[in-house]
Amino acid sequence: MELILEQILNGLTLGGVYSLVALGLTLVYGIMHVPNFAHGAFYMVGAFAAFFLMSNWGLNYWVAMAGAGVVVAAVAVLSERLVFHPLRHHEGLHHMIAAIGILLFLEASAQAMFGADFRRMQTPYAGIISMGGVTLPSQRLLIIVAAFALMLALHLFLRKTTTGASIIAMAQNRDGAALVGIDANRVAMMTFAISGVLAAVAAALYAPINLVYPAMGNLVITKAFVIIVLGGMGSVPGAILGGLIIGFAESFGAFYISTDYKDIIAFVLLVVVLSLRPQGLFTTGAR
Amino acid sequence: MKIIDGKIGWLLLLALAIAFPFFAAGNDYYLTVMATAYVFAIATIGLNLITGYTGQFNLAHSGFMAVGAYTVGILTVDHGWSFWPAFALSGFVAAFLGFFVGLVSLRLKGHFFSIFTMCVGYIMYLLIEKWEGLTHGTVGIMGIPAPTGFAGIDFEAPRSQYYLVLFFLALSVWAMHRIANSLLGRTFMAIRNSDDLAEALGINLMRNKVLAFMLSVFYAGLAGGLYAGFVRFLGPGIASVEHTFDMTMYMLVGGIGTLLGPLLGSIGVPWLTQYLQFLQDYRFVVFGPLLIILVIFVPHGVVGSYLAWRARNASRLATEAAAKQANTQTSAAGVIGRGQQKGSSHA
Numbered sequence A: 001m002e003l004i005l006e007q008i009l010n011g012l013t014l015g016g017v018y019s020l021v022a023l024g025l026t027l028v029y030g031i032m033h034v035p036n037f038a039h040g041a042f043y044m045v046g047a048f049a050a051f052f053l054m055s056n057w058g059l060n061y062w063v064a065m066a067g068a069g070v071v072v073a074a075v076a077v078l079s080e081r082l083v084f085h086p087l088r089h090h091e092g093l094h095h096m097i098a099a100i101g102i103l104l105f106l107e108a109s110a111q112a113m114f115g116a117d118f119r120r121m122q123t124p125y126a127g128i129i130s131m132g133g134v135t136l137p138s139q140r141l142l143i144i145v146a147a148f149a150l151m152l153a154l155h156l157f158l159r160k161t162t163t164g165a166s167i168i169a170m171a172q173n174r175d176g177a178a179l180v181g182i183d184a185n186r187v188a189m190m191t192f193a194i195s196g197v198l199a200a201v202a203a204a205l206y207a208p209i210n211l212v213y214p215a216m217g218n219l220v221i222t223k224a225f226v227i228i229v230l231g232g233m234g235s236v237p238g239a240i241l242g243g244l245i246i247g248f249a250e251s252f253g254a255f256y257i258s259t260d261y262k263d264i265i266a267f268v269l270l271v272v273v274l275s276l277r278p279q280g281l282f283t284t285g286a287r
Numbered sequence B: 001m002k003i004i005d006g007k008i009g010w011l012l013l014l015a016l017a018i019a020f021p022f023f024a025a026g027n028d029y030y031l032t033v034m035a036t037a038y039v040f041a042i043a044t045i046g047l048n049l050i051t052g053y054t055g056q057f058n059l060a061h062s063g064f065m066a067v068g069a070y071t072v073g074i075l076t077v078d079h080g081w082s083f084w085p086a087f088a089l090s091g092f093v094a095a096f097l098g099f100f101v102g103l104v105s106l107r108l109k110g111h112f113f114s115i116f117t118m119c120v121g122y123i124m125y126l127l128i129e130k131w132e133g134l135t136h137g138t139v140g141i142m143g144i145p146a147p148t149g150f151a152g153i154d155f156e157a158p159r160s161q162y163y164l165v166l167f168f169l170a171l172s173v174w175a176m177h178r179i180a181n182s183l184l185g186r187t188f189m190a191i192r193n194s195d196d197l198a199e200a201l202g203i204n205l206m207r208n209k210v211l212a213f214m215l216s217v218f219y220a221g222l223a224g225g226l227y228a229g230f231v232r233f234l235g236p237g238i239a240s241v242e243h244t245f246d247m248t249m250y251m252l253v254g255g256i257g258t259l260l261g262p263l264l265g266s267i268g269v270p271w272l273t274q275y276l277q278f279l280q281d282y283r284f285v286v287f288g289p290l291l292i293i294l295v296i297f298v299p300h301g302v303v304g305s306y307l308a309w310r311a312r313n314a315s316r317l318a319t320e321a322a323a324k325q326a327n328t329q330t331s332a333a334g335v336i337g338r339g340q341q342k343g344s345s346h347a
Helices: A002-032 A039-055 A061-084 A092-114 A138-160 A162-172 A174-179 A184-209 A217-231 A236-256 A262-276 B007-023 B028-053 B061-077 B083-105 B110-130 B158-180 B183-193 B195-200 B205-231 B241-254 B260-275 B280-297 B301-342
Strands: A128-131 A134-137
Touching (some): A039 A061, A039 A217, A061 A184, A092 B241, A092 B280, A138 A184, A138 A236, A162 A174, A162 A184, A174 A184, A217 A236, A217 B110, A236 A262, A262 B083, B007 B158, B028 B183, B028 B241, B028 B260, B061 B083, B061 B110, B061 B205, B083 B205, B110 B241, B158 B205, B183 B205, B241 B301, B260 B301
Antiparallel strands (some): A128 A134
């Protein structure tokens, strides 16, 4: 029973992190219709920023997380301005290749500056909490609480504020949004900034129980793509639900099937789902 | 200019390639760089078939190259086959696998196809890395035999290896030329230009897309098989998506959807990297932004831009000629008109 409970908590941890990354990806897709392959690099930049703000500047964990958010938001807005904005009238293939260009640039820059070594990030929450016979590292608990709090905040922002509503409006209908006076440039930049912050927070939360290295974003971003394809591209609830599904599939898969193959589970799930339902799990329309 | 466009231009290129070892006299390093570039050129030509001609951006391409390479590696090292029969299989194993992958993935369109194939590529990479019983895992396959010689030629020396790879490259380019100019190639391009329009013309989308996919990964498998016999060591790294990104860059620099473009790109870019050697692993600090700049400003690559320039030039000359003709007629009429008033001074 305890083992199962532990797997559930594990699944929630992984699911929380994956959902945050997938949310940023799905928001950008909703607005720009661009599969942002560089999003995993944003995640990596966030981890490095938090790591160096903590280790070199001696900042507090939460301040470092906020700092990483600012850094990655700036990187994301810059790439929107310099790369995706000039390409907005081009065909689909060009966006993807440009996004790959950003990904390669950020990854190579990180490697040039910091080397390919693996680093371990410190956390003030290294202890273990035990509740009713279940032991749980407090960082994992923190991830679950923080991730779901952030998702709630994002939901409230999108639903209750005018700025959030303008993002949703533009995702629903670009021309219609422009007709009622929504500034497409401002919304696009804001969406990229939000997606950058989400990636940075996810990275700063997950890095202490994982490692920091230049290629760390690759697997996470690929899984985030699986999630938003499963959940429906551009759908916010779909990204959260999809993140949880993949999180649980991985934690139970690692436990019951094999730790070696746990990274494959998400992809096999995608292949199976898309073979049976090419339109995704939660979408109704054709694509 | 026109004279180097057609058959003569290609023969000139081939002659240059054949003469290359004599220019690089005694420098085996240059030969190796060039032969490696040729291997990747074969794979890139394949990627161009599905992406440039058919319009489906396949991100699992290097995975299929790895399938071809591991076919040769596993059959020769673990099962004692000699190189040639294993190599003959490499393309077919990749195409066989490509049939099933294509059948599932090509039901998706545009971005979804790319995302899906990226995941397929990851599955291939992770399987190669984890399935130690079959692929030797991260240790890799060592000591793959060189292609066995025949008719007194052995393929141990860099020069004979160079010619071997060149032979297959020339064959690949010729075959791709035949495909691109056949009805089949036109069909693929029709699908690229518009799914709906192609379907309205009575083209079976699924069958043709799967066929393009299989042909494309056949090239990748073949390139992988050559790579195995040429480098003679294999690790899971060959399947990593970075290699697909590399090939995408070659294709884009040269000119996507052209025959010569991917070839020029995959030979030119590695040479450029040779000169930027101090960058080594950091080459993408330069090439990443370069890729973006190309996509924004020169989306058709070197060859594509040249073709567009020539087409523009031809049409400008044509309109100028037409305008001149029209002009002489009207001015002639004007001269006659004015001539009646103050004599013919404008003749």
